[in-house]
Amino acid sequence: MSAQDPRHLYLVDGSSFIFRAYHGLPPLTRPDGTPVNAVYGFATMLYKLLEDSKEADRPSHFAVILDKGSQTFRNGLYPDYKANRSAPPDDLIPQFPIVREAVQAFNLPMIELAGFEADDIIATYATEARKQGFDVTIVSSDKDLMQLIGPGVSMFDSMKNKRLGPTDVFEKFGVPPEKVVDVQALAGDSVDNIPGVPGIGVKTAAQLITEYGSLEELLARAGEIKQPKRRESLLANADLARISLQLVTLKTNMTDIPPLAELAVREIEAGPLLAFLDAQGFKALKAKFATHLGSGAHDHPSEENGAVPAEIRYETVTDLAILDDWIARAQSAGTLSLRTKTTTLNTMRSELVGISLAVEPGQACYIPVGHNNGSAGGGFDFDGASAPVQLSRDTVLDRLRPLLTDPGVLKVGQNIKDDLLILGQYDIEISPLDDSMLISYVLEAGLHGHGLDELAALHLSHKSITLKELQGSGQAQIAFDRVTIDKATQYACEAADMTLRLNRLLKPRLASEKLVTVYETLERPMPHVLTEMERAGIKVDAHVLNRLSNDFATRMAEYEIEIERLAGRPFNVNSPKQLGDILFDEMKLPGGKKGKTGAYTTSADVLEELADAGHDLPARILDYRQIAKLKSTYTDTLQAEINAKTDRIHTSYSLASTTTGRLSSNDPNLQNIPIRTEEGRKIRRAFVAEKGHKLIAADYSQIELRLLAHIAAIPQLQDAFAKGLDIHAMTASEVFGVPIEGMDPAVRRQAKAINFGIIYGISAFGLARQLGVPQREAQTYIANYFERFPGIRDYMDRTKAFARDHGFVTTLFGRRCHIQALREKVPAQRGFGERAAINAPIQGSAADIIRRAMIRMPAALDEAGLKARMLLQVHDELVFEVPENEIDASIPVIRQVMENAAKPVIDLSVPLVVDCGVGDNWDEAH
Incomplete structure (x- = not known):
């Protein structure tokens, strides 16, 4: 290489490669049984990086930097540094030395030093290389290395094929690279157990550093901060902030590492590399590398990146x-x-x-x-x-x-x-x-x-x-x-x-x-669980359904007679156009609006508004439609869905059809059978237990309200749930200022409507309609609610802000729920997105909890020697078929699993309570 050739140093964060490879590939062993999936992925990623870099930004110097041991000088500064990090998985530990062999097989320099982290070595080399006029590429996505980005120094995320510069740093931290350590010191890091200043996150830290210029200047002037909690926290935790700054600042002056000149790129020698690959049993990699080594050819696209292969x-x-x-x-x-x-x-x-x-x-x-x-x-x-x-x-x-x-x-x-x-x-x-x-x-x-x-x-x-x-x-x-x-x-x-x-x-x-845990604990086990449930199905009494169908048909005929009498003439009750003409042209009822087809709209909302105003015809139409839907959707259809071989209905569950992780049921849909009406409950009576068995319906009590109390940290609600109080009566007492003793049931119902409406971001208009009160009165109820429980408004504002910044919200268990409507230009659609964002962490956490219960349930029942079978999942409820002589033994096991499903990941501040009912049919059990 001549003196005129550009000098470009590549520094590979080896630990990042290893863990990405391990988590990204399924288990793989070599012929002697040693696990090697991380080694396989590491070798593939390293070779691809080397090949890709031949086309652009070709390195003149190259090194793989690794960590050596978990204890570093930072533990001397702060003994709890990284104390909460778990040990590597058992099947990854034996792969570390083999990865080191892989680096040697590629004929690349490998640098590690006891007592220091790989990041410090990278920082030292990057600093020295810039002094000598090199360009530097740090191959990593680790945010802790972003402090090094600057003139001549960039980062490259090889998984996303994206080069990161100062703009990316500012997007992540809100400050330029040279201020990153100040922000990190303030915000702390729960992953590395860096304390930071309690109550200050990255966004606030960036604002403070931008205003005051540096951490030291901020701490010196902390008494000027206007917000009392923030000021007190900064004054009380100044020493922690300074320690945190030492922890996050990378060393740039290490001396016990090889000089930069020893990192010059060397050609890969085919013999050692192919021998290494052969020893690991990597036949496909060996064949591919053998083809390209020394030829200058590029394997684009590679078989590992999911792109189109060379041959089909x-x-x-x-x-x-x-x-x-x-x-x-x-x-x-x-x-x-x-x-x-x-x-x-x-x-x-x-x-x-x-x-x-x-x-x-x-x-x-x-x-x-x-x-x-x-x-x-x-x-x-x-x-x-x-x-x-x-x-x-x-x-x-x-x-x-x-x-x-x-x-x-x-x-x-x-x-x-x-x-x-x-x-x-x-x-x-x-x-x-x-x-x-x-x-x-x-x-x-x-x-x-x-x-x-x-x-x-x-x-x-x-x-x-x-x-x-x-x-x-x-x-x-x-x-x-x-x-x-x-x-x-x-x-x-x-x-x-x-x-x-x-x-x-x-x-x-x-x-x-960082979504491996979500997949491994909430999704990957579910296909096996649902397969057993779908195979089991649930027994249905066709005679009950047939009688209901006949009864519904009779009632529909009676309604038709009544409807025609109220209309003053015969017409097709199922024709929206004919109905609209009668309601708005002939009867001159208010609110008639025509759609694109020129016909009046006769949707349920329109009819309900007219019925609420005291008009009988639209009220009877609603009654008729409800019975007609029950007949067509359930009593008729369910009879056809009974499997001739099993005499049971086998619904199919969809795992990936909702934003929040809730399951959906189809062919047939058993989750939307109405239970608030007597007719809907009659349909549930057709779902029965096998002879000698009973059905147990286990239902989480007010789980979404309980999760709201936990997530939004509402002391009054947490205390009420902890004491087992009537939450709706307590809310009525707080909002309306009435005593719980002797409370009017109507007042409790109003509080119940507010409690559940708040979860779904109900408006004053919606609440007024639901309660049958003026909109101004409903607005007063909502205002009183937020005044009594201010944490809920804080939660809503915080969640909406996070969703707008990130495009998603997360559940307690880390599930991401993306909310596309937040980016809509139409205010009404954005408002819908905001309501969805508020509800998703609550509904999604509830969905995650019941998934965790479902995953644990079969093993728990089996370990207890019980023959109970989980048949259905409907929102917050699980339905079981249990031998009659095992009812008393099964209920405690079911309760224990469901009520402790959040643990040990989340220690809820409120108890989860499960109500269990027993019966010969689903309605009786519910």
Whole structure:
């Protein structure tokens, strides 16, 4: 290298690479059983960095910087420094020395020094390199290194392929890089256990440093601060702030490290690197590296980043020898993507048609086992086609069973719950598993859908084959078993391939965005839990439903007669246009508004307003519509949903369809059966226990109000819940100034409406309508409520501000709920977004808690030797089927699991209370 060549130093934060690799990849072991997933990811990331840097910003000097030991000079300054950090996972610890071997195999300098952190070494080299005229790139996303950014020094986040400069620092800390340590010292850091100044966050710290210039100047003038709490905290914790400054400031003058000249880039020697990869069992990496070492070629895009591979190979498997070869490849890879194809989308009524597997991007196969058509063809009409050549279903499943149940092979799916249900019919229980849909949901709930086609288009710029293209539509639509095998192969292989690529692309983000725990504890276990519930289903008495349908039909006929009498003439009750003409043209009722079609609007809101004003016809129409909906949506439909094989209804739960983590139920939807009316409760009576069993309905009592009391830190509510008081009566007493003893039930109902309305950001208009009072009176109620419980307003303001800054809010357990409406230009839509942001942490935390209970429940019941089965989840309620002789033993176990579901992650300031009811049917148990 000549003297004129640019000098550019790359400093790789090795610890960041190691942990990202570990959390981003599934378990992987080398032939001797040693775990090596972090090593595999580390080697891949390091090689990609080296290759990519050949095209731009080529380094002349390069080093991987590692931590050596957990104790540093900072522990001498502050013994509790990083004291709350947990030890590395057991299967990561043996990989640290192998990572060091990997760095040596790449012929790269590796620097570590006992008593100092890697960040100090990076800071020293960066400072010295700038003095010598180098450009410096720090390869990391660690915020603690942002203090080093400046002229000639930048950071590079290799996972996001993004270079970070002073502008990025200002966006994160609100100050330029040279002031970052002052902000960090004030705000502290719970991860590293840096104390900071209590009550001061990053935003406030940035404002203070911007105003006063430095931490020392701020502390010297702390008495001038106008806000009493902030002033007192700064004065009382000045020494902690100064210690914190020493803790966050990186050393730039270390002497016991090799000189900069020894970091000059050396060529990778093929022999040592390939020997290392071979020893780890990294056959695919070895083959790839062998191809490119010394050739100057670039592996773009790589198989690890989820992009389009160089070769696409989709194969139909109709030979056992070829099937065995794919199985061997999957065993060797340690990971496979799996998709099952069935006769219908109803997994409980379907037969297996075929299975597709992908073992690496672009490499997938389809194994047909249940097609009833020819092997080729261009149309959708296959009547008379010859039976296709395919392996028998039993033979294929017997061959695949060891692979699919192998605990050492990770199975990746997209909504893998459906695959679990289908293969479970053939006594194959898949484990362990990953789900690209759920990973996407954890990362971006609320931003978009999480179906495979949408994710492939969004992240891989790939337009997938649609079911409509494959199966047709309308009367010409065919079942999947009638699709030709060649077309089915393309469709099924593509699905498995895209699933695998999405998993490789999205899963590393869980670690970089600190969402691994959310995925691992709240999402990944759920497919197994819900599979068991959906398989179990719930028994339904068809005779009860039939009687209700007949009763509803009779009542609808009676309502029609009454409605026509009130209208003064016959008309089609189900015609909104005819109804609108009668209400607003003939009867001259107020409030008539025409829509785009020119017809009057007769929505429920319009009719309710007229009914509230004392008009009988709209009131009867509402009664009629309610009964008609119950009949069509429930009593008629539920009879058709009873499975002929089991005499039970098997609803399907969606894990990724809401913003807040709540489950939704469909085919049929059992979560929206109305329970506030007698008619709705009658429908629940059709859901019954098997002979010799009872149903237990376990329901969290006022869980969202309890979580509001905890999250918003409302002392009065916390105290009331702790004492087991009637929370609505207590609220009425606080807001309306009336004693609890002898309270008018109507006053309590008003307080109840306010309590629950506040959670959902109810307006004065909405509350007035709900209570039937003037809007001004409702506004007074809300104002009194906030005056008595000021913490709620603080919580609302704080949450809205956070949501506007970040685009999302979080639950107590770290789930992110993105709120897109906050960016709308229309004020009414933004207002909706703000109300959603206020409610999401509460509703989402409740959803997380019941998920945690559901995940723990099967093991708890099993350990207690009980045969109770969890059948349904409906909002804050779990429904169980329990042998009659185990009722008394089951209820304490159910209560214990549900009431302690937040622990040990969150120690709530209010108790969770679960009400349990027992009965022969769901209504009786509720």
